Amino acid sequence: MIRRGLEKLRRLGLVSCLLVGAGPLSAVSVAEPFFPIGIYGVGSTEHLQQVHEAGFNTVVGPANKAFLDQAQALGIQVIASPGASAGRDFDPSKFEGKVIDYEPHPALHSWYLVDEPDMTRTPPWQVAMDQRLFKAHAARKPTSLVLFDGVHARDYGAIPDILMVDSYPIPWMPLAHFSQHMTWARSIAGPAKPLYAIAQAFDWYAFRDAVPGETRFRVPTHEELKCMTYLALAQPVDGLLFFTFASGKWFLPDHPDLWHGLLDIVKSLHQHSYLLGCKRLPWVPSYKIAPYEKRRSETQEPSIHLSHLRDAHDTEHLMLINTTEHPLTLSLSLPSSGQRWQLAGSPSGTPFGGFRPGSLYKIPFEKYEVRILQGVEMD
Known part of the structure; x- marks a missing residue:
C-alpha cells in the first residue's frame, strides 16, 4: 500500500513525503496524494476567495506575488503562465524573470507551457525545444501542456510533465466525444503519465466567434456536467479542471443553474474522494x-x-x-x-x-x- 502511494506521489511530483526515520520503507510517512479539482479563469484575489469557498483546490491564474500569496493562504495551487507560450517567439526574456521570482513559491503547482499546440499547428519539435529551453532556465516545477484532441498525445504527450486534454462538446457535438478524447489520451500516453481532464462549464455563445455558423447555444445540463466529470474519473485521470470561471464576457456565477450544479458536483467529489486517482x-x-x-x-x-x-x-x-x-x-x-x-x-x-x-x-x-x-x- 505504501509503495503504491509513493508511486502516485512520484507520478504527480507535487506532494511531499516526510521521513520519520532512516529505517526501511515502512518507516516513511507520506502526505495524502493531492488530486487537483480546479477551474480556469481565476484572475483576481477576490475570485480566489470565491472559488475556494466553492471547494476548488486548484486554479489556472497569473504568476504574481499577491495572487500566489493569497492562494497559499487559502490552500489553493496555481497553474500559471510563465509569461510566454511555447512556439514561435518563445523568448527567455519574457519568462526568466517570473521563473526566478516565483519558481520557489509553495502555491505554484506547475507552469502552463502552451495551450492547444495541436490546434495552432505548432510543431511538436518546436514545443519540445522550448520545453528544454524553459527547463534550462532553472524551472524545476512541472510543466503542463493542453491538447484539444486526445489522439495528438502521440505527438505531444511525452513533452510536458503533465498532459492536459480539453473537450467542450455541448451542444454541437455528442457528449461521447469527451470520453473518446480522454480515452485516446490515456491509451497513448500510458498509465504512468499524469493526465488532467478539462471539462466544459460554459456556453459557447460567449465564444461564438470560435464556432462560426453555429447557432445551437446553451450551457451543459447538470446531467451532462456530471457525466463528463465521471467519464474523466473512469479513465482514470490524475486531475480534473473546469473551463471557465471568467473569460471575456463570460462569468460563471451569472449562470446560476450551471454554477450551482458545478458546486454540487465539486461537493460530491470531496464526499467521494476515494474515487479520485483510482x-x-x-x-x-x-x-x-x-x-x-x-x-x-x-x-x-x-x-x-x-x-x-x-x-x-x-x-x-x-x-x-x-x-x-x-x-x-x-x-x-x-x-x-x-x-x-x-x-x-x-x-x-x-x-x-x-x-x-x-x-x-x-x-x-x-x-x-x-x-x-x-x-x-x-x-
Missing part, C-alpha cells in the same frame, strides 16, 4: 445494451462506458456511465473477485444492492446517468 484494473466485461439500435454512441463506441477501478484503500469499484441522451438497459455479468457488489449509496436490501458476482443483472439507466457499484466483502 487505478484502472484489466476487465473484459460480458454485457449487452438495449435497445439494440442504441448499443453504440454517436462515436461508435459502446453507449455505456464501463470501468473496473481500485482505490487507494484496495476497495474495488465499477463505474458504469450512459454517455448518450437515451434511456438504456445494461445486462452485465459482474466480475468474480471474491466479493459482492453494491450500488454506491444504496443499502444492501434495495433492488440495486448486494449484487453477487458471476450472475447477469439488468441495470436501467436514464440519459447520461452515472452508476457506481462498490465491492464489499462476501457474507
Whole structure:
C-alpha cells in the first residue's frame, strides 16, 4: 500500500513525503496524494476567495506575488503562465524573470507551457525545444501542456510533465466525444503519465466567434456536467479542471443553474474522494445494451462506458456511465473477485444492492446517468 502511494506521489511530483526515520520503507510517512479539482479563469484575489469557498483546490491564474500569496493562504495551487507560450517567439526574456521570482513559491503547482499546440499547428519539435529551453532556465516545477484532441498525445504527450486534454462538446457535438478524447489520451500516453481532464462549464455563445455558423447555444445540463466529470474519473485521470470561471464576457456565477450544479458536483467529489486517482484494473466485461439500435454512441463506441477501478484503500469499484441522451438497459455479468457488489449509496436490501458476482443483472439507466457499484466483502 505504501509503495503504491509513493508511486502516485512520484507520478504527480507535487506532494511531499516526510521521513520519520532512516529505517526501511515502512518507516516513511507520506502526505495524502493531492488530486487537483480546479477551474480556469481565476484572475483576481477576490475570485480566489470565491472559488475556494466553492471547494476548488486548484486554479489556472497569473504568476504574481499577491495572487500566489493569497492562494497559499487559502490552500489553493496555481497553474500559471510563465509569461510566454511555447512556439514561435518563445523568448527567455519574457519568462526568466517570473521563473526566478516565483519558481520557489509553495502555491505554484506547475507552469502552463502552451495551450492547444495541436490546434495552432505548432510543431511538436518546436514545443519540445522550448520545453528544454524553459527547463534550462532553472524551472524545476512541472510543466503542463493542453491538447484539444486526445489522439495528438502521440505527438505531444511525452513533452510536458503533465498532459492536459480539453473537450467542450455541448451542444454541437455528442457528449461521447469527451470520453473518446480522454480515452485516446490515456491509451497513448500510458498509465504512468499524469493526465488532467478539462471539462466544459460554459456556453459557447460567449465564444461564438470560435464556432462560426453555429447557432445551437446553451450551457451543459447538470446531467451532462456530471457525466463528463465521471467519464474523466473512469479513465482514470490524475486531475480534473473546469473551463471557465471568467473569460471575456463570460462569468460563471451569472449562470446560476450551471454554477450551482458545478458546486454540487465539486461537493460530491470531496464526499467521494476515494474515487479520485483510482487505478484502472484489466476487465473484459460480458454485457449487452438495449435497445439494440442504441448499443453504440454517436462515436461508435459502446453507449455505456464501463470501468473496473481500485482505490487507494484496495476497495474495488465499477463505474458504469450512459454517455448518450437515451434511456438504456445494461445486462452485465459482474466480475468474480471474491466479493459482492453494491450500488454506491444504496443499502444492501434495495433492488440495486448486494449484487453477487458471476450472475447477469439488468441495470436501467436514464440519459447520461452515472452508476457506481462498490465491492464489499462476501457474507
